[in-house]
Amino acid sequence: MKTILITGGAGFIGSHVVRLFVNKYPDYKIVNLDKLTYAGNLENIRDIESKSNYEFVKGDIVDSAFVSDLFKKYGFQGVIHLAAESHVDRSISNPTEFIYTNIIGTVNLLNAARAEWTEKPGDNLFYHISTDEVYGSLGEEGLFTEESPYDPRSPYSASKASSDHLVRAWYHTFKLPVVISNCSNNYGPNQFPEKLIPLAINNIKNMKAVPVYGKGENIRDWLFVEDHAKAIDEIFHRGKTGETYNIGGINEWKNIDLIQLLCKIMDDKLSRSAGTSASLITYVKDRAGHDLRYAIDSSKLQADLNWAPSLQFEEGLAKTVEWYLRNEVWMNNVMTGDYEKYYDKQYVKR
Ligand code: NAD
Ligand code: DAU
Numbered sequence: 250m251k252t253i254l255i256t257g258g259a260g261f262i263g264s265h266v267v268r269l270f271v272n273k274y275p276d277y278k279i280v281n282l283d284k285l286t287y288a289g290n291l292e293n294i295r296d297i298e299s300k301s302n303y304e305f306v307k308g309d310i311v312d313s314a315f316v317s318d319l320f321k322k323y324g325f326q327g328v329i330h331l332a333a334e335s336h337v338d339r340s341i342s343n344p345t346e347f348i349y350t351n352i353i354g355t356v357n358l359l360n361a362a363r364a365e366w367t368e369k370p371g372d373n374l375f376y377h378i379s380t381d382e383v384y385g386s387l388g389e390e391g392l393f394t395e396e397s398p399y400d401p402r403s404p405y406s407a408s409k410a411s412s413d414h415l416v417r418a419w420y421h422t423f424k425l426p427v428v429i430s431n432c433s434n435n436y437g438p439n440q441f442p443e444k445l446i447p448l449a450i451n452n453i454k455n456m457k458a459v460p461v462y463g464k465g466e467n468i469r470d471w472l473f474v475e476d477h478a479k480a481i482d483e484i485f486h487r488g489k490t491g492e493t494y495n496i497g498g499i500n501e502w503k504n505i506d507l508i509q510l511l512c513k514i515m516d517d518k519l520s521r522s523a524g525t526s527a528s529l530i531t532y533v534k535d536r537a538g539h540d541l542r543y544a545i546d547s548s549k550l551q552a553d554l555n556w557a558p559s560l561q562f563e564e565g566l567a568k569t570v571e572w573y574l575r576n577e578v579w580m581n582n583v584m585t586g587d588y589e590k591y592y593d594k595q596y597v598k599r
Contacts, residue, residue, distance in 0.1 A: 252278045254325040256310060256358065257332030259283040261440040262378070264293035265478040266329060271297045273482070278302050280323055283332065284309045290583055293439045310354030313361075320361040326371065328362055329485060330355065331378045333409070336443055340405035341537055351408035352415070359419045366425065375427045376485050377416040381470070381497065382406035383431060386540035393431075394546045395493045402538050420491050428488045430480065432496040433545045436565065437474035438572040441583060446566075449508055450573045451580055453515045453526045463535035465505030468542040472498035473565040476558045483554040494554075497545025500562050505530075510563070514570050 258267035258281030283289045334347045366373045384393040385400030401410040419425040436446045480496045512526035
């Protein structure tokens with residue numbers, strides 16, 4: 250039996266990765282380490298929490314002694330590292346937390362993995378989950394490849410770029426077995442409603458203004474979160490040590506076009522007359538340093554590991570809208586922090 254550490258497994262993407270691994274690999278023991286910040290909720294993985302190959306540990310990756318003890322206790326053979334501060338706007342208003350969690354937290358995990366695997370060499374792997382934002386901003390043409398130079402421009406992307414460099418440094422200097430992937434914008438169930446799609450769904454539902462930054466002309470490449478989780482599974486099991494893989498949806502949308510599509514879907518699902526939701530669109534002050542366009546060339550992943558996105562965007566977006574409309578209690582509780590308070594009573598840091 251392999252024991253795998255997944256960090257950030259109570260968050261948006263992490264919850265889908267934990268669910269996939271717990272259900273697909275009964276021979277693995279999956280340990281989910283999460284601090285349960287505002288973005289982490291055990292409700293996201295309620296359905297798998299009683300499985301015998303799963304364990305949750307509440308803790309902070311910034312606490313090096315805690316991380317080192319955890320490795321000694323469980324003897325992990327694999328790490329899938331997703332825990333991070335993930336929201337660009339928060340990194341603009343409060344950058345320091347991003348430096349602690351995304352940089353120091355990653356170094357603590359690298360140090361602990363190195364110590365453990367120096368003592369017990371074997372079939373080990375440290376898989377670092379990163380973002381396409383490390384490559385900076387594209388103009389109207391071109392795609393990010395694995396060879397694109399790093400050019401991070403927000404405190405969030407600079408902290409993620411820094412962690413990517415550190416992971417590669419541990420590979421080259423200490424021969425730690427690592428792999429990295431850089432993914433485009435994810436969407437789907439369990440995403441905290443500060444990010445564009447769930448925020449817009451919630452506001453439209455409540456007939457509140459839908460804020461569009463600047464002119465709404467920025468472009469993102471959207472991928473359904475379960476397709477990202479499947480790519481992570483492929484890369485963890487069949488990716489080449491030391492390599493980087495780009496993951497993307499081949500699905501570029503201007504923000505304003507995406508919001509217009511979402512408004513049509515919402516009118517339909519809520520039986521509103523056409524144009525009701527779109528009347529809520531409100532142009533607001535632009536994000537500072539707002540990157541114009543991200544777009545990913547994921548041909549390496551497609552060619553080497555035969556991965557491709559499975560969902561068309563319209564289908565994925567409709568599924569996503571249905572999930573948020575069905576999960577009103579989840580939405581209200583994450584927004585008021587009620588899940589966090591409830592779980593704090595039940596789980597004590599080890
Ligand atoms: P999220 O904000 O939804 O979840 C992050 C999780 O990490 C939360 O459960 C939180 O409690 C946990 N966490 C935060 N600080 C921690 C700490 N100090 N110690 C332990 N746990 C901590 O994030 P997400 O959107 O699911 O992103 C997950 C990862 O994927 C991040 O590394 C992010 O950079 C990367 N990524 C995200 C996207 C995207 O579109 N969301 C795209 C590409 C890459
Ligand atoms: O590209 C991958 C990245 O995608 C991940 O690494 C990040 O963790 C994730 O948060 C996401 O970053 P973005 O900044 O692209 O996502 P966000 O949902 O915040 O914004 C998407 C686009 O929509 C962006 O151009 C800003 C714009 N926007 C966002 C919000 C929240 C608006 O116009 N209005 C809004 O209210």
